[in-house]
Amino acid sequence: MLNRTTRTRWATAVGATLALALGACGGDEPEQASTDEPIVVGISLPLTGDFSEPGKGVQRGYEAWAKITNDKGGLLGRTIELKVLDDQSNADRVVADYEQLIGSDQVDIVVGPFSTRLVVPAARVAEEYGMLFVEPAGAAAEVFQQGFKNLFYAAPAVANDHYNHLAEHLLALPPGQRPTTAAYAAMDDPFAQGTAYGLKAKLEAGGVKTVVDEVYPPNTTDFSSIAAKIATSKADMVVGGSQYQDGVNLIVALQQLNYQPKLAAFSTAPTSPEFAAAIGNKTAGILSPTGYTQDAPYESNKEFVEKYTAQFGSPPEEDEANAYTTGQVVAAAITAAGCAEQGECQKKLVDWVRANKVDTVVGPLSWDETGKPQGAHMIQQWVGGEIKIVLPADAKEADLVYPKPAW
Amino acid sequence: MPSGALLFQSVILGLLLGGLYALLAAGLTLYFGIMRVVMIAHSAFLILAAYLAWWSHTELGIDPLLSMVVTVPLFFGCGVLLQRLLLARLRAVTLTMMSVLLTFAIAVVIEGLLGYVFSGTQRRIQLGYGAASLELLGARIAVVKLIAFGLAGVALASLYLVMKKTTFGWALRATIQHRDAAKLVGIDTDRVAGYGFGLGLATAAVGGTALSLDTTIYPSLHWHWIGPLMAIIVVGGLGSVPGAAAAAMVLGLAQSLLQIELGTTWAQTVFYIALFLTLAVRPQGFFGGRLAQRF
DSSP: OOOHHHHHHHHHHHHHHHHHHHHHHHHOOOOTTTTOEEEEEEEEEEEETHHHHHHHHHHHHHHHHHHHHEEEEETBBBBBEEEEEEEEOHHHHHHHHHIIIIIISSSSEOOOSSSHHHHHHHOOOOOOEEEEEESOOOHHHHHHHHOOOEEOOOOSOOOOGGHHHHHHHTTTSOOSSSSOEEEEEEEESSHHHHHHHHHHHHHHTTTTTEEEEEEEEETOOOHHHHHHHHHHHHHHHEEEOOOOHHHHHHHHHHHHOOOSSSEEEHHHHHHHGTTTTTTTTTTTHHHHHHSOOTTOOOOOHHHHHHHHHHSSSOOOHHHHHHHHHHHHHHHHHHHHHHHOSSSSSHHHHHHHHHHHOOTTTTTTEOOOOTOOOOOOEEEEEEEEEEEEESSGGOOSOOOOOSSSOOO | OOOHHHHEEEEHHHHHHHHHHHHHHHHHHHHHHHHHOTTTTTHHHHHHHHHHHHHHHHHHHOGGGGGHHHHHHHHHHHHIIIIIIIIGGGGGGHHHHHHHHHHHHHHHHHHEEEEEEOOOOOOOOOTTTOOOEEEEETTTEEEEHHHHHHHHHHHHHHHHHHHHHSHHHHHHHHHHOHHHHHHHTOOOOHHHHHHHHHHHHHHHHHHHHHHHHHOBGGGGGHHHHHHHHHHHOOOOOTTTHHHHHHHHHHHHHHHHHHHHHHHHHHHHHHHHHHHHHHHHHOOOOSSOOSSGOOO
């Protein structure tokens, strides 16, 4: 025991001296591979609690990124090692986790957790320590209003822009066909609410009347009253600002009341592989925005889908892809800046990401000064038991069915 | 002003919800009546039963309702053991307070084990008739909710019959009313208390199965339930089973109707407002509940 401690101490001392020496004579060249130690990437994820389902998806995405990168020789000649903590979907916990990862565990890089509720407090910690903070899931407007300087959202669009293609399509319909009334139900969560309210703002401006506007707490399990309000309003269309289980519960509750809208759009839930089974295959015509599909033609996406499927046995979904994208952005920055550790290096990484465009599995990404990506989501629809891209027109696999068939 | 159709639909949903609340609150008030025990773990057992129903449906492929054949006797046994081995050992003077701590611990253990075995992932039973519904005068009644309500009704009626018509029920009520007097007339109050506790826990098995039919379950869900249930039994009058049932129906209906105007978040507060008002105006509870006056 004593021996090992002493040895470690010596190793540290020698390492530190070497690093200092290298640093001193580094001069113009970036000091590459000053150590064989792995690049430790710290992450806190909701592996239990409300967000456990998407949280595990994000974890798989990060694991796939680490493995695929390591198989190709790592970054700067160093392997990538993930250090994952479970925040139990709890915002206080997530702060403590990142404090621990950065402060006491001294990880080299941190990347984001899942969902806005957790991303904002986590980003605040990263900001305090001056760490680059690329994140896979904080898509609500409030993330970009906090004045974060180090945050970048690694996906094509923020929550409020998810439904942009759908809003454009509906408002372009001839007046007789256009829906006239809409019902909205959204989880009290900045991301879920942002998606529904982004569409709401655009449709209201286009003259579609809001007849129901409900917000429910994240842990709600009984949706019968909300469904009753929506069903009796007989709105032409229903929009759910949902995560996963709440979307499933709301749809079942609406079906129990035999509500048949012309259009039904829900965030996140319909793109999950378990969705169809969860609502007893009554999926007819349900719409969902999606930032990722396995069929996307980008170069790195083919590699990702192939190797991910080999590693996990099933193809990746959106959460996995967003985490992988986060990894790609970080990797591009590390390679370009030639460093990956706390301190000065983080500033170089941030400056690089801010000034460049990165090719990822969801296409080329670039950001504005608040870290907001510049793009919109595709719209998918369940047609004949399968989910297909229907908007925008240049990416579609099938035509949008409107009004939707009965579910 | 909400439309008549929405009001009628909400009344129906409120009654269906109230029925489930009534069954769950009946068990909870029974513990207090028998032993002055505040049973925080009641809703944890409820979620445990829901998980067992879900598990037997997913893994064994049998209808969740059949899981009650096992869970009801199992929970009855657990209740008897819990009372005889743990709660009966608490000192009478501090019983009520200490039972809160003890059952709190049991609730946390159950939650932890559920998380360990089934993970924190939200679960929902997928039934062939999950989205089926009946029409009644323009309103819709989901079949699963009707089954849950029916279960609650049958369980409450059986509980009522046991309490009123059997010798054991008389002994149980005597124990609730005056423990010392019951002893004097020759009732083995310890044994009766044990069985009474088992009976309370058996209602959690029925309630959990009913709950699992139409809702998402996850290990920490029980914290969601215990607050409203505690409020119901105080409003109903601690220890009074009919009082708890009546309060449950009224508050369930109120919650459902308030959701029309206030939304889901604020409608939940009806339980706590009712709790404050009861404690301020009529601390012994609004229905029956002579017993609570002594505390």
